[in-house]
Amino acid sequence: MGLKVLLVATHNGQSLDEQVHHSVTAVRSLTSVFDVAVTGHHIDPIIAEASRIDGAQKVFVVTDLLLDKQLAEPVTQALSPLVALYDLVVFSSNTTTKNILPRLAAVHKISPITDVCEILSKRSFKRPIYAGNIIETVSTKQPKVLISIRAASYQRTPLLDQASGKIVHKACAALRKYAEYKKSIILKQDRPDLAAAKIVISGGRGLGSAADFKLVYRLADQLNAAVGASRAAVDAGFVSNDYQVGQTGKIIAPSVYVAVGISGAIQHMAGMKDSRIIVAINNDEDAPIFTVCDYGLVGDLFTVVPKMISHIKKRKK
Numbered sequence: 001m002g003l004k005v006l007l008v009a010t011h012n013g014q015s016l017d018e019q020v021h022h023s024v025t026a027v028r029s030l031t032s033v034f035d036v037a038v039t040g041h042h043i044d045p046i047i048a049e050a051s052r053i054d055g056a057q058k059v060f061v062v063t064d065l066l067l068d069k070q071l072a073e074p075v076t077q078a079l080s081p082l083v084a085l086y087d088l089v090v091f092s093s094n095t096t097t098k099n100i101l102p103r104l105a106a107v108h109k110i111s112p113i114t115d116v117c118e119i120l121s122k123r124s125f126k127r128p129i130y131a132g133n134i135i136e137t138v139s140t141k142q143p144k145v146l147i148s149i150r151a152a153s154y155q156r157t158p159l160l161d162q163a164s165g166k167i168v169h170k171a172c173a174a175l176r177k178y179a180e181y182k183k184s185i186i187l188k189q190d191r192p193d194l195a196a197a198k199i200v201i202s203g204g205r206g207l208g209s210a211a212d213f214k215l216v217y218r219l220a221d222q223l224n225a226a227v228g229a230s231r232a233a234v235d236a237g238f239v240s241n242d243y244q245v246g247q248t249g250k251i252i253a254p255s256v257y258v259a260v261g262i263s264g265a266i267q268h269m270a271g272m273k274d275s276r277i278i279v280a281i282n283n284d285e286d287a288p289i290f291t292v293c294d295y296g297l298v299g300d301l302f303t304v305v306p307k308m309i310s311h312i313k314k315r316k317k
């Protein structure tokens, strides 16, 4: 019998997580057909999306009031019987799955392989270590394999126009309530989400102050881009830490990444070096960021960026 692969599709209650679409590409590099699992409560739009995943044969749906907020404990209980039926179970690497995957692995007494950036075979995977400076190859002999995919390493597979996956509702045993949902605090933003944006403009310590960091927003506004930052900019209080890109921040791979006044420390580059096109603006021609960029502008950002903004404005007219 062929390899049995299950893709666990996480969501935010309204739509599938962006990373899921990238994990589909990863799974399709191994097999053209696979099953999908979704859990939640009142998730009809998500089920509809999941059934349009290219390659999805069956979409297993587990619904329960306790699954409403995707708490790790009930989701683990709901997924565990399904996981038992598959050779390879694939998650997207995100904050939700980082909570669920280790629990599921423990239940099944296996070691998960996280942040996979390349699937070599059903038992062999590449993943970054040491802040992305070394890519290790991990092979496993475990009968069942649980992995998470680093979305930045794979392009997005668009959903099909029409549903192809057969929806199968799965009953689950009574879920035990180990944890209780209290509240979520979600920051509202007018700009694109940093993790999913096609264009990201990031600012570093070179901006000098929170007031001058506004230059980054002005450039981002012209390009409908998300705003990111280096840790130095976050630590200096120019922006809050949810903007941080890097080893201890967000790992992203937009089509265009513009680094403004960022030196290019390895910890920063761990979060953006998979970007399709990297543009660097820095007044130090020896800054390490110039070793990874596609376009480098050596100059004072306070001169270069306003010129870029006015040039873009003119082009728009």
Ligand SMILES: Cc1cc2nc3c(=O)[nH]c(=O)nc-3n(C[C@H](O)[C@H](O)[C@H](O)COP(=O)(O)OP(=O)(O)OC[C@H]3O[C@@H](n4cnc5c(N)ncnc54)[C@H](O)[C@@H]3O)c2cc1C
Binding pocket: 203, 204, 205, 206, 207, 229, 230, 231, 232, 233, 244, 245, 246, 247, 248, 249, 250, 260, 261, 262, 263, 264, 265, 266, 267, 268, 271, 281, 282, 283, 284, 287, 299, 300, 301, 302
């Ligand atoms: C465990 C650990 C984890 C870390 N995680 C992260 C992480 O996730 N993300 C992250 O970013 N960092 C991280 N860091 C910090 C990292 O090592 C660097 O300190 C940080 O990235 C530097 O930020 P920066 O490039 O903005 O600042 P700097 O290194 O100070 O660079 C500022 C740059 O701005 C340029 N500049 C100054 N003025 C101008 C001007 N007028 N015009 C043009 N250019 C100008 C300078 O030439 C310089 O290159 C981590 C460090 C550690 C130890």
